[in-house]
Amino acid sequence: MALLVVPACLLVLALLVGPMVLMFRISLEQFSPTELMIATVSPDNYVRAATDPYYQEVILSTLGVALLCTALTLVIAYPAAYWLARLQSGWKSLVVIATMFPLLVGNVVRAAGWMALFDRGGLVNQTLLAIGVIREPLALMYTPKAVVLGIIAVVLPYMILTISAVIESIPRDLEDAASNLGASAMRTFWRVILPLSAPGVAAGSILVFVLCMNTYATAVLLGGPRFKMMAPAVFDQFVRGNNWPMGATLAFMLLAVTMTFTVLGSVVFARRYRVR
């Protein structure tokens, strides 16, 4: 049976672990504008990045956006997931496909569409100006709000589908039993449904948090050049600055922060909702 995992393991080793080992080695080298990098083994890049107030701010901003988006996505997705899980109509498969539909559209294409809608000369501003609601175009693009809304729209299907799959496995009889014993709908939710769906909430939140931490296209296209997140900062160092050692260092810092919060989140969830 163990042989069944060999292809997957080989794939991960070749396409994930291999490049990561290489990147870690590069992160210990020294940048040179003319030679790209000079071979050495030094923690200088890590020290510089960790002590640079700019990167501290970028990390905090990334964490803040990711946590806020995860929380808002959870709040928006849970009722939809519950409804989807309990839907018994013949249309259910169509609703599932409709939920997945946003995943079929690339982030860049989606964000480009939003730019056409929300830009200063976009459809929303033009319409509001035409009907006299506003006199000056509103600044809808290049704001933190635009980024948060954009990210939520991207990650919402992941949260809905993950939670919905877990709620589907909770027998409806349990809700009926709670109701028969006099529990209100709210009490049934807090004491029965939410604890039993906790694994879905945890899995969905972790998945969404990781996606939010690594957001690139939405942050760049909707946040504009002044919005700070780690993935664009990594890109900046690798591609615009040709500073591969610093780019690799920032990538590992992003990975470390993401892993730390993911593990912490998993532990907290496990303790809070463990089966007694």
Next chain:
Amino acid sequence: MISRRRFLSAGAGAAAALAVNVPASHAETGQVVVGTWGGDYGQLLSDLIDKPLLAPKGVEVLQDVANADPRKTKLLAERQSRRGSMDVACLSDSDHYIVAATEAFEPVDAAKVSRLDKVFPELRTATAIPHIYSAQVILYNTNQVKAPPTAFADLWDPKWRGKVGLVDILYPNNTLAAALAGGGSVSNFDPAEQKLMELRSLDAKVYPSNEALAAALKSEEVWLTTMWLARGFMWKKSGIPLSHVVPKEGAVAIVFEASVPRNARNKDGGFTYLDAMLDAKAQVAFADKMGYVPTVTDAVLPEELAKQVSLGEADRAKLLKPDYAYQAQRSQRTLDFWNKQFKA
């Protein structure tokens, strides 16, 4: 394992091989992979060079379309490989300098590129042909700006508060304009840092792309910018009410170049392509469509077009050539300042 070149050419190559019933390897001998920008530039290469000049010679051109940054990164990453993925790499002069410093490109000489003797001497380099060029000028909205600025320094006038727009990806050029405005030079960016902070306090807007800046100029969100004259020509053609000023401090030249990587698989094909890029007729057509000026002496522009895209005699005297070595050495500081201070 299928190579990238084979993958790119799978459709065309297989179809051609089947059609003429020749082995695939034979059909590939005249194939050139050109790393280039997409959009208008890529389309014009295809329309003006690939199809009319190279197809009749049996050269099949495959475009590897990407922005300059990924292409530069790819060239640097591949430079130790025995076989690279491009036969021709198109880059701006500044980017070419950085990659050429790693000895990634083949030398260019008249034996390999027969039209090299037609190239303006000041545009020649050891490892590239200059394809087209333009100059960094001030663009302004003619509806809103009645007394246009005459120098980069004028963009710092408080009366333009919130009306100056810059493109994020052109940060090295914006930094150079700020340096010139502050009394610096192509070899001294020190004054740029204070000038950029002053511009920031004057609510200068930063846009992620040229297209975003064009939209802002069109909607009159901003009225002034510093940009290539050629780009201004294209925007004017698209209906944006713009005019340009060659700044007193001097107009910085930008040359778009093309080179053959040392590890190109089809070097002969690459040099054939470089030669075709210097075709006079094609260069005039590029000027007409994109506003970039020819780099060869026998490409003469119609008078009306020349007025719009070329610099006059007096302005040409003020054309500044970037100090590539200085720019490269200072690149990290320039990027860090732009990101950490100016955009913060």
